[in-house]
Amino acid sequence: MIPEAKVFLLAEQAVVSVYAQLRDEHMDTMFPPLFDMEGANKPLPVRDVLRHHVYDDAWIPDMLAGRTMDEVGRDRYDGDLLGDDRMAAINQIAEAAMEAARKTEDREAVVHCGYGDVPTWDYFWQLNIARTLAAHDLALHIGVPSPITEELARGMYEGTAPSADMWRSFGIYRQPVEVGEDASWKDKYLALTGRRP
Template sequence: MREADVFELADHALRDVVERIKDDQWEREVPDAMRWRAGTRVLRDVVNHHAYDDIWVPDVLAGRTPAEVGDRYEGDLLGDDPRRSFARIVDTAVAAVREFEDLDKIVHLSYGDFPARVYLLHITIFRGFGAYDIARFAGMDTELPAPLVRGLWDMIEPEADELRAIGVFGPKITVPDDASPQDRLLALSGRDPSR
């Protein structure tokens, strides 16, 4: 499966989870493990951070640097209709990735310059596991689409030790030999599927 296809599956899975957030859950305080960015306190902040990550995709793939983009995406990106705003941002990011072809092109991130394929790996992981983490936090069904689980496994498994070494994943969790593909994927990322 192409990197762009896995990205699209992950972004759509995240969009679908955001669509199911209940009105009374947006201001629910999140645990420390979900506070990836300074100022993240409640679920709305987590979703806004995912929107922020997504809204950068067209600029990053176009080769713009963080300095060129500046702070235009800072602040609340969700507005009065967070579900619709988030879906619109996802659609724009997915369209940019679909149109992008040069995976060896160097792109400029806040943490360095990387080939676009590495950038897609990073953001696809963030969205795929974000869909799971938000669904779990909000008490939703946490089952990810089977094609997404397969695509994430194929992208992540060869890189898992390196991702673990740089702190993206926690220690690998041991699961039974007959564990489901999703449980194996979660364990690979350091998430305990039994919790």
């Protein structure tokens, strides 16, 4: 398993752990945008955040297998993937995504995303950032502890700090926040993304 996939497992588990703490009254609350990029900078109901996540997760096994969206069928995962038992659906789809990640051995294998082809390592960093920030921000939104562990935070910091300016140019990371040299990995990573620890 490649290093980026190991970070993905931690990030996926973190965000799913927050989803498990959602109550029905949370589902229609408006969740602030994770990113400042155009098209992703508007608040969404928490229900829609979950729908987007499971849709994204559902594609992961196909993407890591090198399939194109046209080969799979662009509407293959359209519709309600959450069903009547949202956590059962989330857990099932997340486990399939994590199992595909565990089998990933080639960092340079091509992933055919909807916007173009990228190497597997790049695809994973996009997934990892989205899941880690969603886990942290959604936990704050519903008033539960952030699930970002030191292991996950260190992986995210070391993996994305060298390219942080690029992520900022896309509107994914915000302007960094200053933290001390002795800050925890979690605080360093959050500060890197523009979040106050």
